[in-house]
Amino acid sequence: MVKTADQNFVRKFNTALVLEMVRKEAPLSRASISAQTGLNRSTVSSIVQELLETGFLIETELQGDKVGRPGILLRLNPNGGAFLGIEINVDYLAGVLVDFSTKLLEKRFIPSDPTQGSEAILTAVQHMITDLVAQAEQRDLPVMGIGVGLPGVVDTNRGSLVYAPNLGWRDTPVRDMLQQLFNLPVLVDNEANCAVLGEYRFGISQDVSDVVYLSANVGLGGGILSDGKIFRGSSGFASEIGHAVIDPAGPACGCGRFGCWETFVGTRAVVDLVKKRLPGSGSSLVGKSSVDFADVLSAAQSGDALALDVLGEVGRFLGIGITNLVNIFNPRQVVLGGTLGKAAELLLPQISSTVFGESLLSTHADLRLDASALKEEACLLGAVSLVYDEVIRDPIGWIVKRQNSNHNRNED
Template identity: 50%
Template sequence: MLSTHPATADQALVRRLNTALIMDWLRRRGALSRAGLSAATGLNRSTVSSVIHDLLEEHLVREVGLQPSEGGRPGMLLELSPEGGCAVGVEIGVDFVSVVLTDFIAQVLWRKRIPSDPKDRQGIIVSRTEDLVQEALSIGTERGLRILGVGLGVPGLVDLQQGTLVFAPNLGWSDVPFRQMWTERFDAPVFVENEANAAALGEYYFGLARNVQTLVYLSAGVGLGGGIILNGRLFRGSSGYAGEVGHMTVDPNGELCGCGKRGCWETVVGPRAIVRRVRQALESGAESQIGTLVENDLSHIDVGVVVEAAQAGDLVAQTALEEIGVHLGIGISNLVNTFNPEMVVLGGALSLASPFLLPVVEETVREHALEQPREILRIAASAHGAEACVMGAIALVVDEILREPLL
């Protein structure tokens, strides 16, 4: 606990801030020498050396060899150490549970994904999830790694202060106090976040956006969520519920959304919208190989099937994805004009369909976004694919460690 003496408390705070700054530079840039860290952070050499001494003792950084030098004394390179500890990432989806165990630099040590039935009671799914988390923690302990924490990404509204899933319409769950339950059960810090926010953080820490400060992440599962990072921090809004971009109204008289409103953006660009367009085309008599792929059972059509057909040249599939791309691009244009991000990342089902969506999205954004904010914009598919959220759950733990170092 920090001393209550003002001078001592101020010194401890400065120490933590300096440590966090150094660790973040190592995260973003990889191996750096003490001199390199001093130049990058603006901290003097003695401060850097003192912080590095403590980080080495805690196994949060390691020395990896001498820096090549054209003259003078070569410096020792430092990087974040995988031996700093382990973290467990968890995603509870509508029809699956995914758990991964990683070391401190997000190298996966163990993973398991199991199907779940949306018809199962909440208690059954939570119990199965807890069994997987315990298995992961046991493996980490057996490897001699300290447990840094458990991160959880869920498709719904989250009370960040309490670590409670407030409402998840696609799961049919409400008021699930995950932090309270799991902190007591696992004796480890627990961090709970909306799945899109978690995925955005994962992309920022471990993916394409490692050196990006402003990012919009679009996560398409059953619906469409958004994670927004501004100036290197998750933007959660005044009550913690920011990022519900899928519920921007684009057509007041449009399709009924799962939220109970009409014409939400996710009703025209989400996975259900992709499938609905294809089904409508098939039901109207359009020729397509999709019927063969699903053995003429249209209820088996999903985004994966549509993408498979599009890759084989199926015009129904390609047309559906092109139409979705236009609506997606228009919505992204609004986000670009609002947040001026350096990057927009397509995740989940959008990532799977990105080879067909991206060209249309980019063209639509050029037509509809203002020229100045789009000049620096890059639109890309997530680096993590189906594991974007669960790796984001790992990022929740790492984010806490980097911002509040264990020193």
């Protein structure tokens, strides 16, 4: 029995190794896989055959100038399955559908209002998922699962949103609700954790394994990657960096405390600061019936003095907080994402000046400060990765899980 269990574990590990290598470096030949993994050719051939039969891989011929039989190369099969990535944020909902080669097939975005309450927002999410699942079915793509990025404190083990101060939600069992509705595997995580994972898999952090990602929207979230893995802390709730206190006498925060970092750098803070300074400023924003972050950014890009001054101050506060993170975690890269990522060109000079001027030389010697490459898709593709990575780790086991889900759906 022990021997069989050991053999099953080794087979599972080797299958994941082969599939991950093809994912990263396709197209590859069986010989290349054998040489790079150290697995013997018969083992590679057996694993590849199973992955071909289950539809995860396809063969393509290399029609080069070589004499003799063309080489057979392997790549991921786009039709091997589909994945949904969903983001529930404070003021919007978004979703994507990707195929097994992670090609983006469909994208959805709708504005949202937290005052609608959780029931109305989750109903909108349900409609979005229903639409994306239908799009997958039209393409004859089996949906492997749904990944969801959530704002606030997320219990990934229970699949629930523990507390989201900017949404006003507490103890919301998002995973269980969606699994019951769709009979599909569902994985959830904090939206900033998803975003840093998205950049690591598909974006600007692919060559970096120690990253701090700032998701600056209405609030400020953080995702920290340490040695290629999400840093979660002892109880799984690490990286709530937006609630690090910058000034105990500062503005009130939605969490109930005062002077949290996000009250100085979130988009709400930007707009509030502009409104406070508008009277008598001579700004191009004067006279607008309402001002939002897009207005401020547009004005700053046009050279508006007030908008530039406010973004400069926000950049300084971002730099102060990032300096602390750099001194504590010593990352190789800090990525500015979320809505404030759209203003990266204006913010990064001030951030850079503060961070490199105030952090310890030993912690910033090889530091990179970058804007998100994936922008609004970072969290969505990271949410996809929650499920995709699990499939890669155990593709055959995931097929069984998917078949069980389909069986349950048919019974319903």
